[in-house]
Amino acid sequence: MTSNSPEDKAAATALKVQGNKAFAGHDWPGAVDFYTQAIEKYDADPSFFCNRAQANIKLEAYGYAVADATKAIELDKDYIKAYWRRAIANTAILHSQDALRDFKTVCRKEPNNKDAKLKLSECEKLVKKINFLKAIEVADPPSAFEGLDLDSIEVDQTYDGVRLQKEMTQEFIDDMIERFKNGKKIHKKYVFQIIKAVRDIVHDEPTMVEVEVASETKLTVCGDTHGQYFDLLEIFRLNGYPSEKQGYLFNGDFVDRGSWSTEIALLLYAYKWLRPKYFFLNRGNHETDDMNRVYGFEGECKAKYNEKTFRLFSESFSALPLATLIGKKYLTLHGGLFSDDKITLDDIRKLDRHTQRQPGQAGLMMEMLWTDPQPQPGRGPSKRGVGLQFGPDVTKRFCENNGLEAVIRSHEVRMDGYEVEHDGRCITVFSAPKYCDTTENKGAYINLGPELKLEYHQFEAVPHPDIKPMAYATNSPLMNMM
Incomplete structure (x- = not known):
């Protein structure tokens, strides 16, 4: 009072x-x-x-x-x-x-x-x-991949990078990593090739991918990376580069805000193409057109490559899975749980994400990408102004009804890089340290071995070239608000 x-x-x-x-x-x-x-x-x-x-x-x-x-x-x-x-x-x-x-x-x-x-x-x-x-806007726009003739695009002799043939190679990825570190780009033909190959792969994956962690291997779950390319490389340096022994799941929001979003998206896509059974991508709320227009990814695609690049990425984003079930114990999705207690894993399996390309303002897809946990029981209005919040009782019922140990989600900054809430049943992991160059947060990632025990690892931000967040967010009132 x-x-x-x-x-x-x-x-x-x-x-x-x-x-x-x-x-x-x-x-x-x-x-x-x-x-x-x-x-x-x-x-x-x-x-x-x-x-x-x-x-x-x-x-x-x-x-x-x-x-x-x-x-x-x-x-x-x-x-x-x-x-x-x-x-x-x-x-x-x-x-x-x-x-x-x-x-x-x-x-x-x-x-x-x-x-x-x-x-x-x-x-x-x-x-x-x-x-x-x-x-x-039209109800069913033509595919951006329609008429894309990759064979007709010539890579001129002056291109000084490793050349990509019909399949992704580790040599190409290693060269691409160094090019991006040095402020260089890859040829637009390779950009188009990578996006098309990955769109085709993820389109055929289920809405909820189900994975097991094989013996003598490790799966690492990462949260938002938001265009912070040099911090992504720090994860790989500390934890190991992707391989058949070292799998990765990136839980959405690869792009926007940070000004190396094309570099992150292309690197993650290249690994997905090279090792589709060991490298997984969930869609986040920033893998959507309306967010990309305001928070920089569309502008960055146009500035570094061309508008076609953004349209191809947009279509590939809408093909991404919305969740990954790890070892039948951990549901991993970007946002969180639902407005209806009756929702089950089967409802996620049945969700046709290809018909509804953008999440909209309501429905299952929107909730999977946008919701957040709250400490109070029940459900409440979203602190974001989009979606809703769910309490520990909601999480408990969902886990018990679906035989889960916990829900792993991202979508929110955590000062320690991660947080375990709701009596251990709701875990947030965020992998963009010193978010937007202003928040003094650590980054984190989670390792799981065959026994499916969660191991949390924190890391600090590393230096990067002097390019500010939102550098490509043209005509947005959010520019320079950081």
């Missing part, structure tokens, strides 16, 4: 100062905690809510950020920063019209604010682009 006494206000202000210190140290969860304590002591200061909104934006809890900014505006109708933060949060969850309204308010209240004018212009362009794409 809050009060408005001077003593409580002073105590709350002191907590806000601690929150500001945590925020300055990039400890976003700590900042949220201090701002929440301040609000619990004194809930009449709009800056407490506005500051918590900014910390929630850093945590990608955009739904919470919108709610906090809205509360700040209710307390002070002229609080420019709150309109600004609500606009950024709405942009992040693709509520572009709502964002546009708030950017217009900021420009009206501060007509000389150049940053606001720039963001308004970017948001207007984004809304026009979204509306245009909706207008030309």
Whole structure:
């Protein structure tokens, strides 16, 4: 119960100062905690809510950020920063019209604010682009692979890399790794070849791939890598490069935000092509068109290769499996569990992901890519503004009904790189350390041997060339918000 006494206000202000210190140290969860304590002591200061909104934006809890900014505006109708933060949060969850309204308010209240004018212009362009794409959208578009004649594409004599023939080779991958480290690209013919080969492989895999860990082998589960190529190479350096003894499962969100997303996607695809039975890819919520348009992958494909590259990747993403069942014990999927307790593994097996290419705003696919755990029992509205949250009782029932030990998921930053929740039944793994160059989190990955015991490994971010996150997110109000 809050009060408005001077003593409580002073105590709350002191907590806000601690929150500001945590925020300055990039400890976003700590900042949220201090701002929440301040609000619990004194809930009449709009800056407490506005500051918590900014910390929630850093945590990608955009739904919470919108709610906090809205509360700040209710307390002070002229609080420019709150309109600004609500606009950024709405942009992040693709509520572009709502964002546009708030950017217009900021420009009206501060007509000389150049940053606001720039963001308004970017948001207007984004809304026009979204509306245009909706207008030309057809129910069943032709395949981007239609008419793709790889044999007709010549690789000129000046190309200085290893040449790819009809099959992927370790030699080509080794050369590609070094080229990407040195800021070079591979020839567009090879890009097209790799994407087509992998699209064909994953298209024929079930919606839920079922794998066993053979004797004398290891399977490593990695979470989001988000275009952080040099940190991906650090995983391989520490844990071993993919081989028939060292399998990998990458649990979605390979691309967007980080500015080496094409490099990561092509490297993961090349390994999938080389060792399809030992290397697995689950789709994440960022392997989708609407996210790629806002968070950089579309722009990066066009900048480094061409628009055709993005369209091929887009179609291949929609062919990716949505889940992997490891040893009949661990369901691994990007987001989390469902709005209905009746959902079973068989429902996932039966899901036709090829008919519905994009996850949309509701349904099984959306929930598999977007939902998050919460500590409270039951289900609740999503802190992101998309999907929902599920409690420990939901996880317990799902695991018991389906004979599982746990659900392994990704989708959220964890400061330690991983977190075990819901009495051990819900495990989050996140593999992008120092996320977006601003969050002081570790990365992590999980190893499983034939006995299916989970071994957690943490790692730190490594240096990378001086290219900022979201470098290719053209016409997005999210540019430079990090």
